[in-house]
Amino acid sequence: xxxxxxxxxxxxxRANVYFDGRCVSHTVAxxxxxxxxxxxxxxxxxxxxxxxxxxxxxxxxSCEYKLAGSGEWLKSSAGQKFxxxxxxxxxxxxxxxxxxxxxxx
Amino acid sequence: xxxxxxxxxxxxxRANVYFDGRCVSHTVAxxxxxxxxxxxxxxxxxxxxxxxxxxxxxxxxSCEYKLAGSGEWLKSSAGQKFxxxxxxxxxxxxxxxxxxxxxxx
Numbered sequence: 001x002x003x004x005x006x007x008x009x010x011x012x013x014r015a016n017v018y019f020d021g022r023c024v025s026h027t028v029a030x031x032x033x034x035x036x037x038x039x040x041x042x043x044x045x046x047x048x049x050x051x052x053x054x055x056x057x058x059x060x061x062s063c064e065y066k067l068a069g070s071g072e073w074l075k076s077s078a079g080q081k082f083x084x085x086x087x088x089x090x091x092x093x094x095x096x097x098x099x100x101x102x103x104x105x
Numbered sequence: 106x107x108x109x110x111x112x113x114x115x116x117x118x119r120a121n122v123y124f125d126g127r128c129v130s131h132t133v134a135x136x137x138x139x140x141x142x143x144x145x146x147x148x149x150x151x152x153x154x155x156x157x158x159x160x161x162x163x164x165x166x167s168c169e170y171k172l173a174g175s176g177e178w179l180k181s182s183a184g185q186k187f188x189x190x191x192x193x194x195x196x197x198x199x200x201x202x203x204x205x206x207x208x209x210x
Contacts, residue, residue: 010112013164014204015145024129040120059118
């Protein structure tokens with residue numbers, strides 16, 4: 001089951017816009033200081049670099065992703081997650097909109 | 106001064122995507138049930154229709170807008186707001202990203 005809302009949070013009103021708008025997210029902060037982002041990737045094939053480790057949780061739509069060092073494209077759909085190590089990268093290809101929560105750390 | 110965060114809210118994780126992604130927003134709900142959206146419009150000229158009256162608050166970037174029945178394009182920049190009547194429309198043109206909070210009602 002996918003996470004429909006994040007509750008009790010502060011939202012940064014200014015969006016994060018990446019790749020000419022193919023990826024748009026908003027940052028949310030929890031009372032304990034934890035930050036996540038909620039975003040959408042529109043049809044594109046993109047490469048993202050990580051600082052901290054990330055867990056990408058799909059809340060609607062789907063994507064295919066390939067972690068650095070892997071030759072394999074894997075699918076992730078609503079309700080599914082995948083983990084990306086820190087200081088690494090992943091490729092993602094989206095044929096329909098991929099709506100996600102990015103969990104850091 | 107523009108509103109940098111919305112606090113104590115629930116965020117709907119699935120984004121609202123309009124005009125092939127030229128406008129992307131996320132819906133936020135306050136404890137009292139009030140809903141707003143935080144979003145960004147990327148370079149484009151778009152026409153939006155309103156149901157409820159809306160107040161568009163710019164939090165970063167700028168736009169020009171023209172209300173239905175007006176011949177005049179007006180500029181709105183960070184920290185500024187404009188009001189749109191219900192059951193009406195407005196045109197908006199954006200040369201850089203226009204980050205906004207949409208207040209309903």
